[in-house]
Amino acid sequence: MFERGDLLLIPFPFSDLSATKKRPVLVLTRPDAYGDFIALAVTSRPQTDHGIALAATDLVQGSLPLASWIRTDRAVILNASLVVKGFGRASERVIASALARLCAYVEQGGPEAQPSSSS
Secondary structure, three states: OOOOOEEEEEEEEOOOOOOEEEEEEEEOOOOOOOOEEEEEEEEOOOOOOOEEEEOHHHEEEEOOOOOEEEEEEEEEEEEHHHOOEEEEEEOHHHHHHHHHHHHHHHHOOOOOOOOOOOO
16 A cells, blocks of 8 residues: 555546546545545646655655646545555655645645636
8 A cells, every 4th residue: 555655656537537647646544444535736847836846855755757746736536546656655754744845735725716807
């Protein structure tokens, strides 16, 4: 099984649930009795607003094929049956930082409000 801090490859759902693409995630919780767990998306696209850089030195186990960022604005509940494979584990420092940024994002109510285009 896997633990908090593990980096897993899963078929990540698009926000409209129309399709999936295999993507890495950072596990935030152990699976519950039903196999469900909370995770954050990981991307190779540079993120500045809601991303935490994830370097090879931030892993206590495994490796990353590319420079990556943890998307603290993309939390999902997934089921353990979706896991394709595990490929690493983040340090406790990275996990704590991701949780703090996720909580701050939720406390602020999500993304910054965009000005209305209607006049």
